[in-house]
Amino acid sequence: MNDPVICWSEDNEEKSARWRCEKGLPPPKRVQVIDDRMPADTAYRLACEGTALLWRGDFQNARQLLQAMARRVDKKKPEKNPRQQPVFTPAEAFHRHRLAQSQRARTLEKLLIPFNPDHTIPLRRAPDVHAACLEAYGACTVAYIASLRELLGLIGAYEWRKKGIEIAALGMTIHPHYGVFAPIRSEYVKLITQAPLPKLLATQSIAFDIGTGTGVLAAALASRGVQHITATDQDPRALTCGRDNLTRLNLLNQVELVQADLFPAGQAALIVCNPPWIPARPSSPLEHAIFDPESRMLRGFLHGLRDHLLADGEGWLILSDFAEHLGLRTREELLQMIDAANLKVLGRTDIKPHHPRVSDTSDPLHAARAAELTSLWRLAVK
Structure with missing residues (x-):
């Protein structure tokens, strides 16, 4: 058994359990067993120092402790003289924001809780999380330890899956699975529904959806009458999610799902891709989208x-210019990539995002978000 193991001392005994972490981080080396008597200030200090805190008290109190620790992380430092404030470029502001997010997560993920082999939690007032954990982790036969913060993410994702996301442009509901990018910002789907279809589809109704995720763009193409769609993804979770959604929408007769890194075999009249928009390194597998x-x-x-x-x-590229406003990629660099691939631009359609963060002036990246446009680039071979 090669699964990582977390070890700790409790009641004068050396104990161990399987370690679960969706980020793939190794188990913490320093673990202290705590319960309801642990003050939030002490817990926060220990977590900042790198000590993991294995909870043995009431589950709801653990949630309250996590919230208290988060408030301490987020507590704003007194503002310095505005004249002494450093001025950061958009790219510098982005990297500082990412670093702060990473440090925040690293601290809050130090609060751990135990799980039984059947995904139940052996703590007072613990919720029933069996279904949420089974979806994310699969069947299990041994007890394990995981971060409370990660568990809350699993629960939130499970609720999204049950509820689904209404895609107004399609008149459909998409149910994202855990670990699969959720089309909460669905303005890009509207671009797909409104762009003029290549004339070639009238005689060769074949399309590829590259990096299908939930299958939402494959569903959009199918709703526009494309007869044969091959939807690819390299993530097994995404393929399962896409298959679930397309089955529910009764579209599997038009869509074939294939595990592939980018393209399937063959050629198509239309190839659609909505790649990750920000050229930066993800800090966890869940950020690859x-x-x-x-x-x-x-x-x-x-x-x-x-x-x-x-x-x-035609190739349809769905891409936000958010990275351009952050100074992480220029428009000229994008056009050079297109040209270097021996492609030409047939046209571009833009749409303004309408998610809540656009108007959140407290967001460190507000200026970039307020200026952002999402575009559908229609490309063809030169």
């Missing part, structure tokens, strides 16, 4: 189009 190191997926999509498009076919 948002961050694309060195624009690898974007470059891979662009350079693969030439070989996989039928003559007179």
